[in-house]
Amino acid sequence: MKEFKVTPIRNGTVIDHISVGMALKVLKIIGVKDEVSSTVSVLMHVPSKKAGWKDIVKIEDRELDPKELDRIALISPNATINIIRDYNVAEKFVVEVPNVIKGIMECSNPGCITNKDEPVEAEFVVESKKPITLRCVYCDRITTDVAEHIR
């Protein structure tokens, strides 16, 4: 039998293997403050079977859209998405860092034109997925501390 630290959910999403310390960023990404109308529970700093520690986020009655998945992949490339239907894991996959990142991150260069009031979304080319390294399409600046700049 499974051991649940929180009440099992009937339908929803379990985001597992979040890089430890990133749970609150994940909450921000899924818009807990103003976009979620169901219960969300968070487990921080739990032992991971794979290695070390991890965070877990469980959201009831909600599946994530592709943009949210891309954002999660950026801050936590090993996160596993478990879709729960009728108390069981119906689908399971690892998030994937996209090749082109558009509209979900700000450029780390304060002098970049995309950080001014212009009608464009910041856009990045993924130079490397591990460690994650992004290059701004506009100003060429390299960003590695992605979590700081995610929107």
Place this chain on the structure above:
Amino acid sequence: MSAGFKGMDVVSIRDFSREQIEHVLKLAEKMVPIAKGEERSVLLEGHVLGSLFYEPSTRTRLSFDAAMTRLGGRVLGFDQPAGASVAKGETLADTIRMVDSYSDVIVLRHPQEGAARLAAHFASRPIINAGDGAGQHPTQTMLDLFTIRKEKKKVEGNNVVIVGDLKYGRTVHSLSEALAMFGADLTFVAPPSLQIPKEHLKQIESLGRKPRISGSLEEVIKDADVLYVTRIQKERFPDPAEYQKVAGMYRIDLPMLKDVKRDLMIMHPLPRVGEISSEVDATEHAKYFDQAFNGVPVRMALLGLILGGLK
């Protein structure tokens, strides 16, 4: 290959292959008599260049004006956004869309990095980046290459010593990449706080050459074929005394040139503020005024290619 030039945006020197740059330089050579006013041309008659300078510039703006005018074209635009609609808060995107409909090619100088790439996104006409903040300035790089080639016959094999603010200097990064691509040997001279950034050094090394790094100009100037001097800005130093010290260390005057190669050429993107003493101007080494002139034929070649007058 040159067929690819028509309508092309010139945002970064990285958008060009070595062959493409060589093609521009070769055509620029042919433009020299026209640039000097010795021959007339109507190559770009009826064409309009939109010239948008959001930041002050003397050489770059005037040499684009001269290049377009010498080829029979016309220039419209502004050189101080204060009076223009920009001051009323118009976005760059909107200004570009408007100018796009008034001109055949747009030259842009802007304080924000990435501005030219953004402009290219909104314009259907080609954009030429004339400097975007601390970012790229590809036509400066081309005229620098042109100047070296003109004096030395080729860029390859020359020992180019670059001195000054190598960290923030706008021209230095694209120039050093291009020089590495053309097979020059590079030496970077700067105080530790203004040395060439690591990422940049890696990029240059990946092009096959390992540059020399030094803090002392005296130590390396004897072997130099080309000395490229850039401005050290006072604003970079929290302590004015520190600025004075550094500025003094790299000042080029006659004693500094005591033991240099006879055919050493000295370049500077100008304006200078004391980096090169005026007593150097009369020597054979001084090439910075030729360099400033070379902006005209190089920009003529580029405009001709982009607007389709040249092949």
